[in-house]
Amino acid sequence: MSDDDDWVGTPPEGRHxxxxxxxxxxxxxxxxxxxxxxxxxxxxxxxxLILLLG
Structure with missing residues (x-):
């Protein structure tokens, strides 16, 4: 299984x-x-209002 967090190069979409x-x-x-x-x-x-009417 590959780990998606171990990317190299261009960051994934949505990251700046x-x-x-x-x-x-x-x-x-x-x-x-x-x-x-x-x-x-x-x-x-x-x-x-409570103080005035009460």
């Missing part, structure tokens, strides 16, 4: 060399922070 990688792509992912901020804001609103 260090010079083609773009770490700034992951730094620009704002959706997770936006969702987290929205959830925190919603929780604060719920707490304020």
């Amino acid at each position: 060399s260090r010079d083609r990688a773009k770490p700034e792509h992951w730094a620009s992912q704002w959706q997770g922070r936006a969702i987290s901020g929205g959830v925190i804001l919603l929780l604060l609103l719920v707490v304020v």
